Ligand SMILES: [Fe+3]
């Protein structure tokens with residue numbers, strides 16, 4: 001039986017990817033950002049999963065306005081890093097896990113989540129920056145990755161509650177898979193940031209930290225918070241944080257297990273326009 | 285306030301479209317099929333809606349295996365009839381209703397249905413054959429149409445229960461639209477047919493008629509019937525009938541209103557490989 | 569995998585689930601390519617060469633060349649995709665469906681006019697209906713086999 | 717329409733909902749076209765001619781030519797799409813975001829290093845924060861306007 005061993009949460013700021021790709025991680029501006037992931041890189045080595053289920057959002061890369069899936073699961077054998085207008089990031093191709101991905105798709109669709117199944121998709125910084133932050137610059141990513149894209153660009157985006165319930169369905173799906181795989185689930189995006197208008201650059205550190213507290217201790221409560229609070233308090237693009245609730249919903253305590261262990265917590269301002277938040281929770 | 289005035293149910297056999305397009309409706313084979321729609325054409329003239337919300341499935345036309353949405357709503361201004369390999373059907377372009385479609389999308393996504401929004405899509409016989417059956421061969425379709433495509437090709441397809449609940453959410457969405465539009469909802473596909481293997485040609489008239497009875501009188505009960513019964517009793521492609529539950533779920537009686545009036549009921553075997561079923565229900 | 573497949577005991581019926589879809593991915597995507605007129609022309613001009621452009625298995629290619637739809641389905645094909653081959657050949661859906669039963673075109677059409685195939689004996693593997701494996705091929709072809 | 721839009725009272729913030737998306741459809745799809753290197757080259761070689769290939773409004777085209785992102789957003793643009801214009805110009809996301817505040821690149825970057833823009837006074841229209849309409853443009857540009 002497969003199981004989810006841990007969940008990882010992190011911002012996926014494109015400028016972080018650019019800093020890595022252009023060798024700027026040692027600059028004063030970037031040093032404190034990457035220092036926050038030193039523990040995480042070692043933890044990844046010590047806790048290498050068999051598969052990462054990576055929740056992220058596409059930023060008008062694979063999906064234009066022609067077609068906008070609320071939830072899209074990648075069931076292909078591989079996914080190429082996308083050219084987002086600056087050329088593709090020089091990072092490894094993402095190897096998928098078609099069997100587990102199809103199994104999860106089948107299970108959660110039968111559980112009344114109306115997924116879109118995708119067999120051809122390039123993946124943008126939303127997916128590759130978290131991998132870079134957690135794994136550095138390897139020749140190949142340490143394990144297969146199942147991309148799971150959430151629409152947070154065109155409203156309405158799925159509610160926090162829906163995301164949290166989906167996470168629970170994903171846990172059930174993983175646990176009904178026969179092979180004994182060690183699966184991590186990652187939630188990415190956020191923390192507070194706004195990329196538009198006169199309010200661009202908004203950062204709300206107290207709110208972000210309260211979100212982290214509550215994500216750890218009261219995720220069900222956090223999942224009831226409406227979108228408009230995210231936008232008002234954490235900026236229009238802070239809405240990405242609803243994706244963290246998918247990963248959190250997949251942890252065992254939500255289904256009656258013991259509380260997860262907080263292995264790592266990090267918060268820093270700024271990275272480009274954004275606050276950087278990061279958590280590692282292990283199932284007890 | 286917009287409202288759903290009636291629901292229409294009909295098979296969408298491609299050979300019916302070919303018979304219309306090639307002027308064969310008067311042949312002995314086809315006469316009884318089209319006779320079953322004489323009432324319906326007059327009823328359409330007497331009860332012309334402002335918009336048709338048309339539930340159908342794509343048959344490997346707009347969606348290949350690259351991307352398979354469970355539920356896709358067309359929010360574009362128009363949709364072209366597709367070339368399914370024999371050239372496009374010589375029927376009018378389908379004019380959409382972007383405002384109402386977007387409104388419904390927004391409302392049902394907030395109601396926890398994870399739609400895919402589509403702004404560019406050709407529509408196949410699943411959508412155009414019902415229009416031909418109900419409207420004949422006009423220069424233009426009588427009103428705008430919102431295409432709503434359901435995955436019934438790759439398993440798992442959405443459950444009958446999920447479809448029935450979606451219909452209820454669509455009714456709520458329509459009724460929260462400010463303009464006083466008269467909306468019909470159509471459910472298409474079915475009845476019993478199997479297009480594959482040694483069991484091709486399966487027709488189960490008693491089962492089909494029991495389905496029609498129960499769709500009218502006990503749709504909630506019918507919605508609990510599992511997929512495998514449809515496949516076993518009504519053939520592998522009989523599974524399309526789950527789409528009728530979306531239209532049925534949108535009728536007022538499901539939300540406590542009076543029972544719908546059965547304005548027309550028709551059943552005939554065969555059309556090509558398929559049993560043809562047809563119902564018109566009006567809200568009381 | 570532990571997910572239920574309650575549909576595997578239905579005779580003559582293959583459910584196109586995720587596993588079949590994975591197996592038949594390129595076979596089906598090849599079929600989709602035939603929705604473009606220029607590809608139909610190229611395919612007809614040289615079927616083998618056209619098929620060799622696709623990462624399909626040899627068995628899948630052979631099933632296409634043989635127009636053996638049952639075999640194509642067992643190799644991951646789905647009928648709505650495979651129908652593009654029939655469309656390229658100018659065949660109707662009834663001709664395609666009939667071809668999978670072993671019946672002649674006429675036999676199959678007549679069966680449909682008489683009300684179609686009965687579900688009796690065809691619901692579960694192990695019963696004795698005409699769609700069961702022990703009764704293939706159907707129609708005159710089957711009777712001839714028996715006599716031989 | 718009767719659906720709630722609880723987000724319209726946030727200053728300096730446009731939520732990209734279905735209505736905005738409909739308004740900005742071709743503006744955003746034009747932006748998507750810039751993800752292809754050959755289109756970026758063609759756009760740069762003649763912006764007006766390239767824009768004229770798209771069924772955009774004149775106001776949308778002018779907003780693109782002016783690189784006026786605030787105006788583009790008010791006309792239905794979404795920042796993730798509009799960012800492709802910035803990428804074509806070789807601008808970073810920080811430069812693009814900053815350009816919408818009226819601040820200079822340096823002023824905006826310094827604000828971020830100091831911890832970003834405070835939410836205080838910027839949660840609801842009618843408060844007195846730096847993102848409110850009455851305080852635009854921000855930075856030296858705004859102070860100059862006031863003095864004048
Ligand atoms: Fe993001």
Ligand SMILES: [Fe+3]
Pocket residue numbers: 296341343410473474524
């Ligand atoms: Fe159909």
